[in-house]
Amino acid sequence: MDLFNYHRRETSVVHVGSIDMGGENPIRVQSMTTTNTNDTQACIEQAERIIKAGGELVRLTTQGSREAENLKNINAGIRADGYNTPLVADIHFNPHVADVAALYAEKVRINPGNYVDPARKFIHQEYTDEEYAQELQKIEDRLVPFINICKENHTAVRIGVNHGSLSDRIRNRYGDTPEGIVESCMEFLRIFKKENFNDVVISIKSSNTVVMVRSVRLLVDTMNKEGMNYPLHLGVTEAGEGEDGRIKSAVGIGALLSDGIGDTVRVSLTEEPECEIPVARHLIDYIGQREGHLVIPATEAKDFDWLHPTRRETLANNNIGGENVPIVITSRTGKDIEVVSDSDIKADYIYVGSQLPKHPKSNETYIVDYNVYGMLEQENKLTADGKLKDVDCQLYPIFPVVAIPMLSMLQCKMKFLVLQFGTPAEEYLTCLKYHPEVVVVCATNHQNRLGDQRALVHEMMNAGVKNPVIFTEMYHHNQNEKSDFQLESAADLGALLIDGLTDGIWLMNDGNLSEQDITETAFGILQAARLRTSKTEYISCPGCGRTLYDLRDTIAKIREATKGMKGLKIGIMGCIVNGPGEMADADYGYVGAGPKRVSLYRKQVCIEKNIPEELAVEHLLALIKSDQK
Structure with a gap:
C-alpha cells in the first residue's frame, strides 16, 4: 500500500450484464429503488429516473419469490424503453429467492449474515472447531447450487456484508469487529474461488465510518494474502439525509477512494434515489483528478499501522493535541x-x-x-x-x-x-x-x-x-x-x-x-469521523421496497423533536434487515416491524413492539424523556 501516491487498486474484471466493473473500467455509480418490487410500472419509472440521472446499475429489494419473479417484467419494461442498464436483486434471509432472482437480474446481492445463518438474536453461543466447520459446510452446500445457477445464466454476484446484520455465529467467534466483518465475507469468497466463479463484487458497509473504512482496508489486505483481487463496492449504510448524509458518506467513501480503493459507489441517502447519483459522481470525479500527480517521495512512519490506526501521540498544548478532541x-x-x-x-x-x-x-x-x-x-x-x-x-x-x-x-x-x-x-x-x-x-x-x-x-x-x-x-x-x-x-x-x-x-x-x-x-x-460530537446524530436508511411506513415524514418529525439533544444517536430504519444490528451504534432505534407498524429499541434491546405508526414517534420521545429522568 502506497500511502502517498494515488493509483487505483488493481482488480479483476467482473461482467454485469452490459457493463464491466473493475480492472481499468470507470468507477461505476448506482442506486436502489424504494418502490414495491411487485409494482412493475412504479419500479420501471423509478429505475429510469435513476438511469437518467447517471445511474449505471439499479438495485431492487427482492424479499420473496414473487418479487424475484417480477424482476423479469421490470427488466423487460426497461429494455423496451431502450435502456440496457443492469438490474441487481437485493436478497436477505431466503437463499431460494436468490436462486430465482439469478434467472432475471444481471446481478444478485446476497448477505452472508443471513443467507444460511439464521436471523441474529444477539445470543451468546460457543462453537467447537468441529461445530464451526459444520456450519461452514452448511454454507457451502447451499451456496454451490446458487453459484451454478449464476454460471449458467451469466449472473454476477455481490457479497454484501453489513455491520448491522452480522450473524450470531460470527459475532460469537470474532466479536462485533472489523475482523469479524471481514471473516464473514471471506467465508463466502473462499467458496466462490474454490468453484472458479469470478464475477464477484464485494461490499462491506456500516453506518460507522471508522468501522467501514477499517473493515474495507482489512479486507483488501486479507484478499491480497489469499491471492484474491475482486472489485469493491463502496458505501456508508444508513448515512442519513441532507448535508449530514452527504458529509458522512464523503468521509467514509472518500477515505477509501483516496487510497485508490473502490470500483463502484452507492451513496445511501434518505431521499429520492436519483438524488444519490450526482453525489456519488462528484466524489468519484473529484478524487479521480489525483490521477497522474507528481510523485511524493515520502517514507511511511515505522510505527504507523494503516490497518489498525491509533491516534498519533502528541504533546497537549492548551486544548490542542494530547487527549483533547480535535x-x-x-x-x-x-x-x-x-x-x-x-x-x-x-x-x-x-x-x-x-x-x-x-x-x-x-x-x-x-x-x-x-x-x-x-x-x-x-x-x-x-x-x-x-x-x-x-x-x-x-x-x-x-x-x-x-x-x-x-x-x-x-x-x-x-x-x-x-x-x-x-x-x-x-x-x-x-x-x-x-x-x-x-x-x-x-x-x-x-x-x-x-x-x-x-x-x-x-x-x-x-x-x-x-x-x-x-x-x-x-x-x-x-x-x-x-x-x-x-x-x-x-x-x-x-x-x-x-x-x-x-x-x-x-x-x-x-x-x-x-x-x-x-x-x-x-x-x-x-x-x-466519530472524533467530536456537536449535535444530534441520525442514522437513517434510504428506504426500499421493504419499508412499510412513511420513512421521510417520520425522520422529519423525529429531527424536529430531538434536534437539541446533543450527543444523542437515533437510528431510524425501514425494516429489520439492519435495524437491530445498527442499534449497537445508536442510543435509540425506530425500526419498521410491518405495514404501518414500528418497534422501538434501546441499543439492541427491543423495548416496545408493533406500535401503530401514528403513535410511534410519540412513544419514542416518551422513552427518551423517561431515560433522561
Whole structure:
C-alpha cells in the first residue's frame, strides 16, 4: 500500500450484464429503488429516473419469490424503453429467492449474515472447531447450487456484508469487529474461488465510518494474502439525509477512494434515489483528478499501522493535541471581520490575519499574524499570557515557514506554524523539537492533498516530533456550490481523520460561503469521523421496497423533536434487515416491524413492539424523556 501516491487498486474484471466493473473500467455509480418490487410500472419509472440521472446499475429489494419473479417484467419494461442498464436483486434471509432472482437480474446481492445463518438474536453461543466447520459446510452446500445457477445464466454476484446484520455465529467467534466483518465475507469468497466463479463484487458497509473504512482496508489486505483481487463496492449504510448524509458518506467513501480503493459507489441517502447519483459522481470525479500527480517521495512512519490506526501521540498544548478532541479553526477577515454568528456551533479559534475586529469578543480566541502579535506586545497591549488587556480575549500568533527564525522572539504559550511537505526537514524538525509550544498547520497545494499531507506528518513521526497537527484545506466555491464544498472537504480529510493524524481542522474558502457554513461543515466532518460530537446524530436508511411506513415524514418529525439533544444517536430504519444490528451504534432505534407498524429499541434491546405508526414517534420521545429522568 502506497500511502502517498494515488493509483487505483488493481482488480479483476467482473461482467454485469452490459457493463464491466473493475480492472481499468470507470468507477461505476448506482442506486436502489424504494418502490414495491411487485409494482412493475412504479419500479420501471423509478429505475429510469435513476438511469437518467447517471445511474449505471439499479438495485431492487427482492424479499420473496414473487418479487424475484417480477424482476423479469421490470427488466423487460426497461429494455423496451431502450435502456440496457443492469438490474441487481437485493436478497436477505431466503437463499431460494436468490436462486430465482439469478434467472432475471444481471446481478444478485446476497448477505452472508443471513443467507444460511439464521436471523441474529444477539445470543451468546460457543462453537467447537468441529461445530464451526459444520456450519461452514452448511454454507457451502447451499451456496454451490446458487453459484451454478449464476454460471449458467451469466449472473454476477455481490457479497454484501453489513455491520448491522452480522450473524450470531460470527459475532460469537470474532466479536462485533472489523475482523469479524471481514471473516464473514471471506467465508463466502473462499467458496466462490474454490468453484472458479469470478464475477464477484464485494461490499462491506456500516453506518460507522471508522468501522467501514477499517473493515474495507482489512479486507483488501486479507484478499491480497489469499491471492484474491475482486472489485469493491463502496458505501456508508444508513448515512442519513441532507448535508449530514452527504458529509458522512464523503468521509467514509472518500477515505477509501483516496487510497485508490473502490470500483463502484452507492451513496445511501434518505431521499429520492436519483438524488444519490450526482453525489456519488462528484466524489468519484473529484478524487479521480489525483490521477497522474507528481510523485511524493515520502517514507511511511515505522510505527504507523494503516490497518489498525491509533491516534498519533502528541504533546497537549492548551486544548490542542494530547487527549483533547480535535479543534476547529475558522477564518474571519476583510469585510466579514465584524460579522459574528449567533449559532451555538462556534469554532475554537478564529484567524483574523493582520487586523483584529474593532470590537473583539472576550469569549472568542483569535489567531493573528506573528508581526501583528509582536506589535501588540511591543505596544504593551498584551498580558504576559497573550490576552488583550482591555478586552480580556486570548490571542495567539501564526508564522509562515519563512518566519521560522522569528519563533523565539515572541514569548507566548502557544504558536502556530504553517508547514508543507518539502520544507527542508533539517530546518523545521530541529525547530519543532526546541519549540514544543508550536502547533503545526499542515497546508498543501499538491494535486494529491492526502498523500502530501500524510507525508509531512509521517516525516514528523519518523523524527520523533510530537507537536500537534492541524490540517488546513483551501477551496473555491460559491454559495450555490456548498454541497460540493462539503463533499470535497469531507473526502479530503476522511483518511487523515481515520488514520489518527488529526488534532484539528481548518477549512478555508475564497468564494462567498459564510463563515458559519464553513464552521458547521468542519464540525460535521469531525462528527462523521466519530472524533467530536456537536449535535444530534441520525442514522437513517434510504428506504426500499421493504419499508412499510412513511420513512421521510417520520425522520422529519423525529429531527424536529430531538434536534437539541446533543450527543444523542437515533437510528431510524425501514425494516429489520439492519435495524437491530445498527442499534449497537445508536442510543435509540425506530425500526419498521410491518405495514404501518414500528418497534422501538434501546441499543439492541427491543423495548416496545408493533406500535401503530401514528403513535410511534410519540412513544419514542416518551422513552427518551423517561431515560433522561
